[in-house]
Amino acid sequence: MLASASPRRAELLSRLGLPFVVRASGVDESGLEHLTPPEQALELARLKARSVGQPGEWVLAADTLVALQERVLAKPADQAEYRHFIRLLSGRGHTVFTGFALRDPKGREWIGVEATQVFFRELADWEIEWYVASGEGMDKAGGYGVQGKGMVLVERIVGDFYTVMGLPVARVWKALVQAGFPLALPAANEAGSDD
């Protein structure tokens, strides 16, 4: 079970060919401001994973946030904050933290948090307006999507790309292996597929 309303997380799991159903957690994401950004991402992933599913089920949850020095940029509340976030990020580097929590059918948990640094270009005012007008970043941490039009805002990434997109896929895969999730081998006729 994927405990997430994020279409990006569903897309990444689908790309791996993993079977799953989606059940959004609806966890209140406020009230963790006393924690550091990576602690917040981890704790929120844990809370989301614990809020759905029954004993006997596998559950995966994640949480992504953007940290600009000590400041945490979650999803923008409105258009004004969205514009403000893109202005703040312009010409600077920030860190994207994605925490994940995997729960096995016996209730055991595998958790982790991954950090990726993202450097934005110095953006012209019109570029900020162009991006804001696209609306793309409204439902995304920090107000941008690196996998979409946001690709032109970004100059450089240090670390795992998929962590920015919302799921540290390689780390999650490792956790699935360690936890003993039944990862089927591809059928012989699929071997070598490069899509």
Ligand SMILES: Cc1cn([C@H]2C[C@H](O)[C@@H](COP(=O)(O)OP(=O)(O)OP(=O)(O)O)O2)c(=O)[nH]c1=O
């Ligand atoms: C920085 C960045 C974030 N994001 C997305 C990933 C997450 O969906 C979202 C961060 O919000 P989250 O609270 O992590 O996730 P969500 O609200 O979309 O879904 P749920 O809580 O149900 O799991 O931002 C991108 O898609 N691209 C990016 O470049």
